[in-house]
Amino acid sequence: MLESRERASLDTEQVTALAELTERVRELNEAVVHTEVGLDEVAAVRDEVAALTARLAAARRDHPPLVGVGADGTVRHLAGPVGGVLNPIAPPVEIAVLPDGTARAEFTLNVLYEGPPGFVHGGISAMILDQLLGVAATANGTPGMTATLDMRYRRPTPHGVPLVAEGRATRTEGRKTFADARIIGPDGRTTVEATAMFVMPQDR
Structure with missing residues (x-):
């Protein structure tokens, strides 16, 4: 790595x-x-x-740049595929951690992220929730790598309208952290749900 x-x-x-x-x-x-x-x-x-x-x-780096590593061990990826401020194809998703440990984002996706006409591609929803779940695990003090990601698509997620995504860690078992997240449409109904397990890497 x-x-x-x-x-x-x-x-x-x-x-x-x-x-x-x-x-x-x-x-x-x-x-x-x-x-x-x-x-x-x-x-x-x-x-x-x-x-x-x-x-x-004309002047090119070998690798994407970083801003640095936070006290919780989280690396801020400027060119990350979700919310990366230097990545022109990244969905514009800025995640904040609330006092209760919930990871939350408010965002609008445009036609670049369309799958079925009028709706967000399911893979984009999965990518956003994976990122959100990872932030929730880190906020829990148990950062790790995604080991499993289970998706449940309840209804189509529209693009061009305000969306909310939220998630939080639910439990830990040794090096494993489990977390749940969802995307909510402008009508207040859940469009996509996800459950993930993160595993904290062992020291080598």
Whole structure:
């Protein structure tokens, strides 16, 4: 496993600048899906994007950067696939831990995360809940790696509307931590439920 010390650490100014760039790329991604401009304009934009990509690639890191490791052992992944502020394809999910240990996020998913027309892809829901469950396990003081993730899709999860996800650790057994989570639609009904088991790695 790649040690965090082998990865670059960015300061606040760098993170802010790159996060702003990431947001513009997210907007570009959505614009590509929705555009109805002519083919000549599509080709012109394609070439401009290629040129911009070359400019950014002129100086390249070997690995994605980190901000650091928290006191609880959690590594903040700037380019993580859920909520990573430097990842243009990451769902915009910012997870907070409440005083009672519940991990909670409020977010809206756009058409980039669509599966069935009008609804979120089930794999996106699973990815978000896996991340949320991991945060809940860490908040419990028992961080670990996902060992099992069981999903129950109660009803389709709509995109383009406010959603809430929440989860918390339910019990621990030695190195194992069990946690439950769900996504709630704007009508207050649960759309997806998940149960996971996390295993704390043994010291080598």
